[in-house]
Amino acid sequence: xKSYDPKKIESKWQKEWEKKKIYSxxxxxxxxxxxxxxxxxxxxxxxxxxxxxxxxxxxxxxxRKRRMEGYNVLFPIGWDAFGLPTENFAIKTGIQPAIxxxxxxxxxxxxxxxxxxxxxxxxxxxxxxPEYYKWTQWIFLQFFKKGLAYKSKAEINWCPKDKIxxxxxxxxxxxxxxxxxxxxxxxxxxxxxxxxxxxxxxDKDLDLVDFPERVKLSQRNWIGRSEGxxxxxKLKNSEHKIKVFTTRPDTIFGATYLVLAxxxxxxxxxxxxxQNLGDVExxxxxxxxxxxxxxxAEGKEKTGVELKGIKATNPANQxxxxxxxxxxxxxQYGTGAIMAVPExxxxxxxxxxxxxxxxxDRPLVDSKEITKKVGGRMVTRFKLRDWIxxxxxxxxxxxxxxxxxxxxxxxxxxxDLPLLLPKVKNYQPTDTGESPLAGISKWVKTKCPxxxxxxxxxxxxxxxxxxxxxYYLRYTDPxxxxxxxxxxxxxxxxxxxxxxxxxxxxxLHLLYSRFWHKFLYDLKLxxxxxxxxxxxxxxxxxxxxxxxxxxSIGNVINPDEIIKIYGADTLRIYxxxxxxxxxxxxxxxxxxxxxxxxxxxxxxxxxxxxxxxxTKSKISTPRSPESVEKNLHKTIKKVSEDIESMRxxxxxxxxxxxxxxxxxxxxxxAKDFKMFLKILSPxxxxxxEELWNILGEKKSxxxxxxxxxxxxxxxxxxxxxxxxxxxxxxxEIMIGADESEDEIKKKATENEGAKKHIGxxxxxxxxxxxKKLINIVI
RNA sequence: GGGCAUGUGGCGGAAUUGGUUUACGCGAACGACUCAAAAUCGUUUGGAGAAAUCCAUGUGGGUUCGAGUCCCACCAUGCCCACCA
Numbered sequence: 001x002k003s004y005d006p007k008k009i010e011s012k013w014q015k016e017w018e019k020k021k022i023y024s025x026x027x028x029x030x031x032x033x034x035x036x037x038x039x040x041x042x043x044x045x046x047x048x049x050x051x052x053x054x055x056x057x058x059x060x061x062x063x064r065k066r067r068m069e070g071y072n073v074l075f076p077i078g079w080d081a082f083g084l085p086t087e088n089f090a091i092k093t094g095i096q097p098a099i100x101x102x103x104x105x106x107x108x109x110x111x112x113x114x115x116x117x118x119x120x121x122x123x124x125x126x127x128x129x130p131e132y133y134k135w136t137q138w139i140f141l142q143f144f145k146k147g148l149a150y151k152s153k154a155e156i157n158w159c160p161k162d163k164i165x166x167x168x169x170x171x172x173x174x175x176x177x178x179x180x181x182x183x184x185x186x187x188x189x190x191x192x193x194x195x196x197x198x199x200x201x202x203d204k205d206l207d208l209v210d211f212p213e214r215v216k217l218s219q220r221n222w223i224g225r226s227e228g229x230x231x232x233x234k235l236k237n238s239e240h241k242i243k244v245f246t247t248r249p250d251t252i253f254g255a256t257y258l259v260l261a262x263x264x265x266x267x268x269x270x271x272x273x274x275q276n277l278g279d280v281e282x283x284x285x286x287x288x289x290x291x292x293x294x295x296x297a298e299g300k301e302k303t304g305v306e307l308k309g310i311k312a313t314n315p316a317n318q319x320x321x322x323x324x325x326x327x328x329x330x331x332q333y334g335t336g337a338i339m340a341v342p343e344x345x346x347x348x349x350x351x352x353x354x355x356x357x358x359x360x361d362r363p364l365v366d367s368k369e370i371t372k373k374v375g376g377r378m379v380t381r382f383k384l385r386d387w388i389x390x391x392x393x394x395x396x397x398x399x400x401x402x403x404x405x406x407x408x409x410x411x412x413x414x415x416d417l418p419l420l421l422p423k424v425k426n427y428q429p430t431d432t433g434e435s436p437l438a439g440i441s442k443w444v445k446t447k448c449p450x451x452x453x454x455x456x457x458x459x460x461x462x463x464x465x466x467x468x469x470x471y472y473l474r475y476t477d478p479x480x481x482x483x484x485x486x487x488x489x490x491x492x493x494x495x496x497x498x499x500x501x502x503x504x505x506x507x508l509h510l511l512y513s514r515f516w517h518k519f520l521y522d523l524k525l526x527x528x529x530x531x532x533x534x535x536x537x538x539x540x541x542x543x544x545x546x547x548x549x550x551x552s553i554g555n556v557i558n559p560d561e562i563i564k565i566y567g568a569d570t571l572r573i574y575x576x577x578x579x580x581x582x583x584x585x586x587x588x589x590x591x592x593x594x595x596x597x598x599x600x601x602x603x604x605x606x607x608x609x610x611x612x613x614x615t616k617s618k619i620s621t622p623r624s625p626e627s628v629e630k631n632l633h634k635t636i637k638k639v640s641e642d643i644e645s646m647r648x649x650x651x652x653x654x655x656x657x658x659x660x661x662x663x664x665x666x667x668x669x670a671k672d673f674k675m676f677l678k679i680l681s682p683x684x685x686x687x688x689e690e691l692w693n694i695l696g697e698k699k700s701x702x703x704x705x706x707x708x709x710x711x712x713x714x715x716x717x718x719x720x721x722x723x724x725x726x727x728x729x730x731x732e733i734m735i736g737a738d739e740s741e742d743e744i745k746k747k748a749t750e751n752e753g754a755k756k757h758i759g760x761x762x763x764x765x766x767x768x769x770x771k772k773l774i775n776i777v778i
Numbered sequence: 779g780g781g782c783a784u785g786u787g788g789c790g791g792a793a794u795u796g797g798u799u800u801a802c803g804c805g806a807a808c809g810a811c812u813c814a815a816a817a818u819c820g821u822u823u824g825g826a827g828a829a830a831u832c833c834a835u836g837u838g839g840g841u842u843c844g845a846g847u848c849c850c851a852c853c854a855u856g857c858c859c860a861c862c863a
Contacts, residue, residue: 214782218858221781226862246863259863302861326861333862340863346779347861383862503857577803579790583783584856591790594803600818641794650792653802660802722798727844729798767843773797777843 004603006567009690014116022700023067023118025074029492034071036063037472037532039501039509040078040125042464043104044085048111049549049556050587051541054575055500058538058646060117061576062498064682065643067118068706074493075118076475078125079105083464084162084178087395090427097395097427101128111560115568116685118702123478127467132474133397134418135484136466139516141400141411142523148194149389151409155263156388158186163429164393165190185288188433191390191399191460195515199223199382201529202514210534212582215506222507224383229367230335231376233258233312236320240269242312245334245381248344249371252316254362255339256352258323259304262287263331275309280325287327302328302351314339315374316365326351334381387512389463392435394427396461404448404455413449419457435459468509469516472496472531484525491527499532502540510535536646539584541575546586557587569684570596576648576683598652599687601659602680606691609673624672625665629713631658632672636709639679648683655680670695675707722773723748725757741768748774 017023038059041052056077063075081101090097105126112119125132143149157166159176165188170177195202203223206216228247235241242258260266262284274280283305304326311320328347329338342352342359352359371378390399400412400419412419422443424436437459438444448455470484476493477485501510510532517531542548543555550556562571574595579585624632635658642651658676662668668676674695681688681701692701716737721744723731731753735744745766748754754776761778768774 214858217782221859224862228863244863248863328861328863330862338863345863347863350861381862506858577790585790588790588804591804597818598803604818645794649790650802653792656802720798724797724844727797727842732798765843767797769797769844773844775797775843 004600004687006569006599006686007564010116010563010568010686013686013689014113017116017118017700017702018121020700021122022703023073023075023120024122025076025120026072027489027492028072029488031072032070033074033493033497034063034066035074035493035495035497036066037075037475037496037499038077039505040080040468040471041108042080042083042085043101043108045089045100045104046551046556047107048559049541050559050562050571050575051549053112053115053117053559053571054541054581055502055538056112056117057115057572057575058581058648059498059500060119061643061648061682063118064685064702065640065706067702068678068681068704070705073118074123074475075120076123076125076478077112077117077119077121078123078471078475079108079127080464080468080471081105081126081128082396082462082467084164084393084395087393087427088162090395096423098128101126111558114563115559115571118685123475125471125474125478127397127464127471128395130418130420131481133467135474136397136462136470137400137412137417137419138414138484139470139520140397140462140466141414141417143193143519144401144409144411146519146523148197148519150192150194151189152192153187154190154192154388155185156188156190157183158188158433159183163431163433164391165388165433186433190388191458193387193389193515195387195512196382196384198515198518199225199384200380201518202384202511203382205514205518205530209530209532211532212535212537215503215510215535215537218506219511222384222511225380226382227378227380228334229371229376230379231315231339231371231374233315233321233339235270235323236311236313238270238273238310240266242266242323242337243335244337244339245379246339248341248367249374249376250365250367251341251344251362252314252339252370252374253365254341254343254360255314255316255321256342256358256360257321257340258312259329259338259340259351260307260323260325261329261331261336262325262327264325264336266337267325270307270310273309274307276306279305280307283325302326302347302354304328304351304355306355316370322357324351324355332385333383387515389466390460391463392429392433392459393461394421394424394429394436396464397421397466398437399458399460399462401458402446402448402455403458404451404453406453407448407450407455410448410450410455416449421461435461437461465509465512469513470520472499472513473517473520473526487527494526495528495530496532498534498536500536500538503537537582539580539582541578542584542586544587544589549587557589562589562592566592566596567599567686569687570599572685573599573652573683577652579649581646581648598656598659599684601663602676602684603687603691605659605662605668605673606677606694609668609670609695624668628662628665628668629672630716631661632675633709633713636675636679636707637714640706640709643682652683655683677701678704678707719771721748721771723751723754724773724775725754726777727775728757730754730757744768744774749776 036059038056063073067073086097086100089100127133140149157171159166159181161179161181162176166176166183171183175182203220203225206219226247228245229249230243230245232241232243304324307323310323312323314321340348342349343362398419398421400417402410402412404410422440424440427436429436444456444459446455446457473485477489480486513531517526520526521529559571574592577595635654638654639651677688677692689701718734718736721733721735722729731751733747733751745768758778763776763778765777
């Protein structure tokens with residue numbers, strides 16, 4: 001047999017699998033299904049680095065195991081291809097984003113195929129394909145028709161460098177998540193999606209799904225449910241009232257002043273009654289000038305100004321209290337106004353101390369009763385805010401709405417979908433905040449679908465979270481022209497059984513897609529309330545030394561190079577062996593050789609098994625040595641269980657131990673070796689297929705049956721027992737499986753090592769842990 | 779400031795319910811094969827000590843016959859959220 005040549009066997013089998021279509025999911029409603037999902041990649045111009053394949057390989061291992069367990073497996077891939085980097089590249093080079101995207105996806109596809117994942121390529125999708133975004137637009141129209149997509153003048157986060165409005169989720173530390181520029185606030189008409197309408201269910205339904213606790217927790221924190229009361233404070237000399245939200249109505253007797261957010265609407269109304277209007281306006285101006293960063297960076301130092309001439313009445317004790325504006329009260333949360341209880345709340349105390357406001361002790365009251373008594377009501381509030389859904393950029397799905405002077409906002413008729421992105425000459429966004437599409441008057445000018453009069457198209461596009469909010473549904477029926485997916489296919493395939501992805505998407509994509517799914521569920525368009533049954537997440541792969549891999553540091557490693565030198569199977573084994581899957585791990589090119597050695601060891605064993613078939617060579621015997629057989633069954637059990645809990649590193653370690661054992665024993669039966677190949681095949685699909693084939697098997701190993709272990713073989717008839725004296729190991733003895741406790745205790749106390757440490761001391765107690773140890777207490 | 783993780787050899791990491799700490803792999807040293815090198819194979823590899831033995835899972839306490847694992851306090855690192863009433 002020839003020496004191990006991964007290049008040759010890997011491309012050979014990849015072609016063969018594609019030809020035989022062994023990884024195609026069939027829409028057979030009778031067979032039990034398994035839907036495995038990875039987060040589809042954004043095809044950047046840089047290509048894959050070694051961090052990308054980690055989650056793909058992991059889910060590939062799971063998918064391959066399920067296939068061998070007899071499931072009809074759907075394991076698809078596609079491209080989340082709208083987005084800024086491609087557009088920025090187009091601005092720089094003038095090359096159309098569609099062309100760049102094609103080039104990038106071709107490159108990504110080639111790279112992904114190199115490590116041999118069992119994706120069903122016949123279901124490949126691309127969010128920038130008009131046949132795909134037609135349905136993204138269609139879903140948007142459903143939101144619009146239900147009143148959940150609406151236009152609103154909102155203060156948005158504006159990145160002056162990227163010239164784009166950002167969602168709150170895309171602002172990190174007051175800076176643009178992509179380019180790090182400090183964001184500004186701008187008032188602009190924006191399309192919004194009413195995710196807050198689903199806040200309650202998005203929170204509650206987390207109980208129904210199998211997500212890691214930390215994922216549930218951070219979604220819950222992001223949604224920010226809090227139960228409290230809305231209470232109205234009457235103003236003196238005015239019919240207006242100030243409505244506050246508080247989670248602690250029981251502290252109302254300690255409320256010594258009220259605070260409005262500077263942006264509060266009542267300010268305009270009360271203008272004439274404010275005696276120090278000059279001071280107030282000066283304060284408002286100073287806040288406007290501050291960026292988000294400055295406003296929060298100031299930390300504890302509170303600022304504010306009293307509205308002189310305005311007084312309110314505390315409804316609990318009828319006392320007159322002052323009214324202030326201060327930027328420590330946020331306009332978007334609650335009612336944008338608070339009752340300040342300096343005795344109880346630290347921030348209120350800071351403020352009260354600074355401005356010399358009364359701090360009073362308060363009697364304890366019951367929250368519900370006092371709320372009722374003062375005419376308030378118990379409410380549930382959320383931190384979650386509606387999703388700013390429009391982007392003033394080119395490379396996104398056009399929003400299919402027409403603006404008509406007479407009829408207002410009119411949805412495009414569904415028969416006119418997809419609304420195609422027109423080709424433009426200049427991709428540069430404008431400083432006025434308009435999308436580049438606004439410059440194409442031919443495209444903008446249109447007829448109103450309702451009155452047929454002159455009208456203009458919406459020129460904003462959707463954020464790149466749009467296409468990824470429903471892509472898992474399209475995989476079930478990717479070529480459907482009549483609907484985003486056929487109902488029966490949805491019924492068969494959804495929900496996704498196992499979705500693996502990054503923690504960084506917890507409050508973005510994962511939350512958004514749950515929201516879209518619930519909306520579609522309410523329209524009876526999908527059969528389940530939740531899209532994903534089980535979610536797991538992977539750790540990042542860092543560069544050598546534990547720093548983030550990035551182009552600027554220059555420590556990016558491409559899988560192609562690794563595959564070229566070591567082969568795809570070695571890369572796969574290494575990526576799974578590198579450390580616990582959920583935790584990040586530092587890449588070490590030096591350590592890869594260990595995985596390669598393991599793969600070669602398997603090849604070597606295979607070589608001997610093959611040579612011995614039908615000859616007198618000693619390595620092949622009808623039955624493996626006992627130690628090998630026992631170890632094999634132990635390993636089958638361990639690998640089977642470890643894959644389920646994503647402990648790939650220990651699964652591989654167990655297979656390494658087994659391979660070492662086989663080499664040491666010098667023999668294994670062909671039958672047992674084939675079982676070993678089977679459990680290794682999800683990790684190293686190429687070499688195992690080759691050896692399987694050499695051993696005379698005609699059908700692919702990847703559609704063979706997953707082996708089962710025999711519990712009887714696992715039982716040891718002799719066990720090693722550790723002897724401790726006062727908790728310290730002093731010796732060991734072998735005992736038979738059926739020896740009585742008394743016999744064992746006797747043996748232990750007579751043990752040389754133990755005797756030495758017991759000396760003449762009286763034995764106070766002997767603790768026996770079956771099949772593990774015996775502890776003699778003196 | 780709050781929340782969630784994590785801390786074990788030179789390095790990546792094992793240790794399923796409290797029960798032999800350091801599995802597996804990398805690296806290193808020595809040896810075999812070779813004219814030689816690579817590859818491969820074998821042996822050794824937590825620290826101190828000649829040895830018996832003692833000491834070691836971030837630090838300090840505690841519970842227990844027995845603690846990497848459980849409890850308390852502290853230190854360090856990472857991630858997430860940060861004036862959310």
